[in-house]
Amino acid sequence: MSKFTNATITKEANIYYDGSVTSRSVELEDGSQISLGVMLPGEYTFNTNKAEIMEILSGNLEVKLPDEEWKTLSTPESFNVAANSSFDVRVKTVTDYCCRYID
Template structure:
């Protein structure tokens, strides 16, 4: 079953689903800077656009484009910045 998630006054939206291997979401983030929290391990793959990310415990921002991915540890927070609508696929676990 699909579940729609909306965050930050509808500036980030995703659809949750069960992939063939792991639970996942696919979504789009509008321009801005945001802070996300994790409950479990996440692997985020950029589908379209560019996302700058500041991972937990780091001061340095890394930039990821289409086809690139990064991981986030469980029970942590991370910051992202996008300059234009950016699509992503996130798997959990």
């Protein structure tokens, strides 16, 4: 188990897709923003404002990035998403993730 110290965490959850995707917003010591979340099995599309690094901690899923084919991730694995774009996921098993927002 790894930990983030000296972090600021928002108490209330972010709830998407009727609870199938939920996360907590965290500001790290260096001021960068992350969200720690869980996705239940299902298909989801996420839009990005800032660029993101999606770090998959556990779980089986496929991801489709813009202009790319679907690919199966071998967890733990990360993928990058450009700002102002979107990505699709097909979540096969409960997936734990850490999303880093890149300024």
